[in-house]
Amino acid sequence: MSDAPLPAWNDGRHVDADVEEWVFATWSDDGALGVISGHRLVGRTAWYWAALARQGRPLLHITDFDVPVRLADPFIVKGEAMWAEHTRESPMEQWTVGNETYAASLDDPQDALGRAYGHPTPIAFDLEWYATGGPAALELNPDMSTGYEQPGVVHGIIEVLGEPAVEFVETPAHRWHW
Numbered sequence: 166m167s168d169a170p171l172p173a174w175n176d177g178r179h180v181d182a183d184v185e186e187w188v189f190a191t192w193s194d195d196g197a198l199g200v201i202s203g204h205r206l207v208g209r210t211a212w213y214w215a216a217l218a219r220q221g222r223p224l225l226h227i228t229d230f231d232v233p234v235r236l237a238d239p240f241i242v243k244g245e246a247m248w249a250e251h252t253r254e255s256p257m258e259q260w261t262v263g264n265e266t267y268a269a270s271l272d273d274p275q276d277a278l279g280r281a282y283g284h285p286t287p288i289a290f291d292l293e294w295y296a297t298g299g300p301a302a303l304e305l306n307p308d309m310s311t312g313y314e315q316p317g318v319v320h321g322i323i324e325v326l327g328e329p330a331v332e333f334v335e336t337p338a339h340r341w342h343w
Contacts, residue, residue, distance in 0.1 A: 183208065187251050189262050189294050191319040191338035196220075198331065200323065202262050202290065204242060204251045209234050213242040213249045215264060215290065216277065217323060217331075225268035225288055225325065226277045254293075257300055257315070260340070262292040268325075292321035294338055303343075312343025 186205040192198060197220035205212040211232040217225040229244035242249040247266035254261055269283035276283065300313040319338040323331040 182206075186341075186343055187260075188341045189251070189260065189292075189319075189338065190340070191292070191294075191333060191336045193336065200290070200292070200319075200333075202249075202251070202264070202292075204240065204249070206234060206239055211239065211242050213244065213247070213264075215249070215268075217268065217288065217325070218274070219331075223270040223272050223283070224274045224277060225286055226271055226281050226283065227264065227266055227268045227288070228281060258296050260294045262294060262321075263290050265289045287326040289324045290321070292319050292323070292333065294319050294340060303341075312341060314339060314341045 184205065184207050186203060188201065188203040190199070190201045192200070199218040200216070202215040203213070211234050212230045213227070213232060214229075215227040227247070229242070229247055232242050232244040235241050235243070240251050240253070247264065249264035249266065250261070252261040252263075253259075266288060267285040268288045269281050270286040271277055271281060271283040294317050296315055296317045298316045300315040302311065302313050317338040317340060319333045319336045321333050323333075325331075
């Protein structure tokens with residue numbers, strides 16, 4: 166890992182990349198709550214995945230691995246009964262992470278590794294990710310390209326139908342782009 170400064174343009178899409186991915190994560194200080202949201206571009210197809218993990222509650226899991234990439238804005242993912250978006254507000258400083266969809270409510274988190282059949286549960290993320298430090302370059306395994314990681318905090322809200330909203334204020338966070 167290197168602390169060499171990365172140019173702001175590196176935060177956006179690299180059209181020459183065969184595969185490119187952005188991942189955002191945040192968690193409560195006590196570890197009782199965690200959120201992750203990822204968006205991968207693979208040629209003309211987008212993958213979107215996200216999860217809300219809550220201690221003592223079912224895992225809420227979202228996946229769609231076959232969404233056509235929108236040429237006008239590849240950061241908008243519109244699948245069947247799903248809208249999701251990762252919006253770069255300010256390079257290397259702020260991103261908005263949002264979705265409105267149905268999550269699969271999984272009693273056993275191990276089910277997320279398979280077909281992830283569960284109870285459909287309406288969910289919406291509206292999260293703002295802010296950098297608290299500069300990005301650090303990282304080398305992935307030799308078969309993959311380079312990327313970077315960056316610490317941050319999250320502000321925002323997650324709504325699950327029939328439950329109190331989950332609010333985030335200065336919640337520790339991290340993001341990766343490769």
